[in-house]
Amino acid sequence: MHRRLKLGMVGGGQGAFIGAVHRIAARIDDQFELVAGALSSNAERAAASAAELGIDASRSYASYEEMAKAEAARDDGIDAVSIVTPNHMHYPVAKAFLEAGINVICDKPLTSTLDDALALREVAKSSSAEFFLTHNYSGYPMVRQARDMVRSGKIGKVRKVQVEYIQDWLSAPIEAGANKQADWRTDPARSGLGGAIGDIGTHAFQLTDFICGEPLKELAADLTSFVEGRLVDDDAHMLLRYKNGAKGYLWASQVAPGHENDLRIRIYGERGGLEWRQENPNQLWVGILGEPKQLLTRGGHGTGEVAANVTRVPAGHPEGYLEGFATIYNEAADAIRNGRKSDSLSVTLDEGILGMRFIDAAIRSSKANAQWTSLGA
Amino acid sequence: MHRRLKLGMVGGGQGAFIGAVHRIAARIDDQFELVAGALSSNAERAAASAAELGIDASRSYASYEEMAKAEAARDDGIDAVSIVTPNHMHYPVAKAFLEAGINVICDKPLTSTLDDALALREVAKSSSAEFFLTHNYSGYPMVRQARDMVRSGKIGKVRKVQVEYIQDWLSAPIEAGANKQADWRTDPARSGLGGAIGDIGTHAFQLTDFICGEPLKELAADLTSFVEGRLVDDDAHMLLRYKNGAKGYLWASQVAPGHENDLRIRIYGERGGLEWRQENPNQLWVGILGEPKQLLTRGGHGTGEVAANVTRVPAGHPEGYLEGFATIYNEAADAIRNGRKSDSLSVTLDEGILGMRFIDAAIRSSKANAQWTSLGA
């Protein structure tokens, strides 16, 4: 008999963006119901947001500490908490819930500093609860297809990885105005030392890792703040070298006019190449040497089971961002119910730490004039 | 305070396609919760399906008649029922619930015959309940944008409407095998007299009507069953003439290899043209005479409020088929809560009847060698 998991949320009150995304993602496949929350650090807004969302007033908390304690004490306490705060709060909130034995589903990047990330790992080691990081782009069916093709050798040994994630919304100094997203995302105290590199560069990096799985040897990064007065980078690009000899390029930018949320990855191997683009996510271009180019589609001919497994509607009925996000929630639900297995695709804390090392290495490399820098550890 | 509407469902048990779609659509924006069902005419499958979906066994019914009666009698009875059966059952089921005073959300086409459709209208007139038809493609944000642009005169007086809805899944005689979808959709007794014309042609027709709102004067249709032995048309195309002098072309096909679910509409007026394609639904091409072509995007610059109102995530984060469908459910929820208003966009029974007249006229025209035929009434 079907039983929804009980979900709490920290952050995501009125006016937030990513909280609503998590709530829809949790709901799409009916695996979770939202029953508790500390939705805002502002008590009034927290209560109003909870009421709007149908959370009983008794389970709308003024602070995440109180929530962790109270929910852990209830017989019908939450099975998991979603953390959708600004980055600098990920660590203390995750710590509180992990220590209370409650599973954590956390937005990316893992934390705002590498130190926090490493500390969180120690917390997690002593906890009975699981930690999941919502690198949602790895939930897209055609990303799964790409991963399967690369890992099964369809394109041969990988030679080149080209990934970019570019936007234009920070092309002008809008943080000077009232844009709430721009405000915290360009403030090092809340966002972390990285700007574009942390906000979207980590998504790009995780996507390469998710698809290829090749360990990075070193990177040579050049980070820039093109908008005058901006405190963090708004454009970051770098050369990559993998341990197996492959090379790569990663570019994250929030000052690329004409691009909305343009995450694109291309992978070239000895026998073939792949191209996927987030803004048209139901397609995957495949070029095998000596053959005509093919356009694989979600649900279409030539697209395999790993994609079909995370698909809801037939070919030609486009799925989008929310469905990809929902897949991450589904996989977390499955791991919560059945125990985490080695082949779980839900993103781990270790992958979150790798992402933090990536940000850290990119910033160090850039400060050292794009010197080759390893991710460390 | 937020309160979800209580939803029941008829049809949509294990193995069905469109039932699951309706359930996700109802859930995405948290407006409905599924609490009752007569999910299959097979009692065992009905019960198993209900259990899987978390419907309490006491509200899993063996027949829709029983369900209508029982739910109408409960204090906490359902606010609405979703009808997701094969077409020929739409009429009796809708009748039962409307007569029980329960709002109906029904999959398209309205019924399997024009007679049933007209009879249903009489039923609805005497009912206190509302009727909604889920022509989901009119829920896409960029379809709303197109509608707004056409109706506000942005492209001038409309001259030409070109719509096509083409698929390839019936290119071979698969109804001879075990494909459940192919089986009932090609059986006139369950699907109605039309094949492609009823299954997808009505979507195409509704889309033209939704966007342009111009009454059709007459059509000249040529319907074909290309696959030997097929009992209904698998390809239907026709010339259109509108009362205001505009002309058009509509093509529905299920034997067009290389096309998955390719619904595409183009509208040309005195000053500009528009193009929208369902398989890449977050874009709308706009060509204004004397200007460069523009690519409007959901959430992007130049796209207006009518689209934004039915949008969940920012530009560049693609929404898809399920979100468009969810918008239809949201509008039904709003109408159920607040009373149907003249500007409600939820599809009406009258539009369903227009769709049935369209199928009927197309079949009559084709039988008369593509003679010009009006929709009647």
Add this chain to the structure above:
Amino acid sequence: MHRRLKLGMVGGGQGAFIGAVHRIAARIDDQFELVAGALSSNAERAAASAAELGIDASRSYASYEEMAKAEAARDDGIDAVSIVTPNHMHYPVAKAFLEAGINVICDKPLTSTLDDALALREVAKSSSAEFFLTHNYSGYPMVRQARDMVRSGKIGKVRKVQVEYIQDWLSAPIEAGANKQADWRTDPARSGLGGAIGDIGTHAFQLTDFICGEPLKELAADLTSFVEGRLVDDDAHMLLRYKNGAKGYLWASQVAPGHENDLRIRIYGERGGLEWRQENPNQLWVGILGEPKQLLTRGGHGTGEVAANVTRVPAGHPEGYLEGFATIYNEAADAIRNGRKSDSLSVTLDEGILGMRFIDAAIRSSKANAQWTSLGA
């Protein structure tokens, strides 16, 4: 040893469009040199145009009659004449040269009336010279590829042919102004009874015939003059029925805002479908049932010899309109040098007559309220 053919030209003086195209096409592959001309009916403009083009003054003629006579009399007279006048002059000019025993390369459509076309056939029968019609779009390599795939059965028996050729340059009544092209192309006395149907509809029709080769049984056409006061159709569309049971749709429009020269053809058979678009002519989409979609490219893998034979540069180096046109000239040169062979692809006078029958039938059908009409003969 290489020897260029000697070419003359009638029409194509200063200010004309298509004359310059023919001259470049004749020159690209070095098969022709332009040595004579009656470039304008205005003597002064004729002489000035000839001087500009490097034609010796002694071979710049004041009239085509004089030119035909003089060139036929010379030992080093022209091998062929290109006719690039307005449509109504095609017949008398072609007649003069054919009667003088000089090969004719003529722009389309064949003539301005069907009577002229039939008369021209009689002239041609008694002439020793060859006649070539420059339906240039059949010169594109990927059109050749499509033809080869259809005719060799790659997509199975053809069921559906969808062709459109749409432009927007006549969306407003520009013939009222000084646009020379708009002026004669919308004047029935010079252009013929058809507007869009004759100017571009014939190209679309010829393309279907070139690729598929299926004889048309009948058509049901609806022609419209959307621009007030226009004397010819500016939009023409029609249902098609082929003798073998295939169906089709053809649309020609010059009032479709947002389209420049958008000739597009799709062909669907029992086993696969093809799509080609003139504005991006180096690609051909192929969809075979049960396989992923393929994108064939000029010179790329999977594209065969018939395309390679009419290709100049490697894959990825785009060829365009002029190269496709040049191929028609090359094939004419080959036929002139070596005699016309049964497998020559240069467009014949008979195909030109078929095109005139098509225009004639479309106009007759439209006048009879889109009655089914055969091409006759």
Add this chain to the structure above:
Amino acid sequence: MHRRLKLGMVGGGQGAFIGAVHRIAARIDDQFELVAGALSSNAERAAASAAELGIDASRSYASYEEMAKAEAARDDGIDAVSIVTPNHMHYPVAKAFLEAGINVICDKPLTSTLDDALALREVAKSSSAEFFLTHNYSGYPMVRQARDMVRSGKIGKVRKVQVEYIQDWLSAPIEAGANKQADWRTDPARSGLGGAIGDIGTHAFQLTDFICGEPLKELAADLTSFVEGRLVDDDAHMLLRYKNGAKGYLWASQVAPGHENDLRIRIYGERGGLEWRQENPNQLWVGILGEPKQLLTRGGHGTGEVAANVTRVPAGHPEGYLEGFATIYNEAADAIRNGRKSDSLSVTLDEGILGMRFIDAAIRSSKANAQWTSLGA
């Protein structure tokens, strides 16, 4: 009165690729006629090639030295020579003709070593003749449009330049076989030290320079020979820094499966972005902050005079690679006839030297582990 310039050619005999391209380019706009040649270092092949091309036997030379001397001595000697040999011969051949006072039109890259390039500059200084380098991609109309938009400030101060030129034809070790192109292009003795960086990277670099005109401060390059045993790089990528603070990325690869001749450039400024792709060259994407994206087309609305000036046919009639190449020849013809002017767009020897410095700097940087390296001088 029109008079064609007399052209000679060195290299480009039977079996060569680029020679035929130059000949068509020279012919398209009727500015040149080919009258002399030293088409091959193999005397027999030289004579046979000349005969095929209609070059009089008396002007088919066995060596370029002889040709330079003989043509300089003739009253009707050639106005210019096209050099289409492998790279290492550019220098001696160009030297011979410049010293003979004959204008030179030379394929890129300028030479095979930087030393040769600098020596050639000295030769050119003492010569009365002009030198033109055929960086043909700068002849495309929409590249001209991009240049005009960037230089006139339409996109604001440039921040980011992203260029890539990728192919797949060297993904496997085909130089081991009989491929003539692969053979010399991967041989350092004939091609120069650079592989992909010299063959196509220089095109990419020149395109950035042509459009933006910003001087490069330094680059950090990583060159790779992915194919075992290959003597030159087959993949080269690098970070760029411009003197004005802009940043960039350049990637040249011949081992990117699925790409034929995929040269693509994107430029982002403070107010807008541009994107152009060689394989679909008649389009230019423009994204201005706060406006919908626009698709400019060759000849279309919003595309200006600088593009129109190098255009032959109307919008929607695609021009391609050969037409872009022809524009370079036209501009050379104009400079030869009227004297080179400061605003001539024909590519200069100095730009060729810049290209050689680019190759040289990239190789030096890569050998020094991608150390930041300036172009020098």
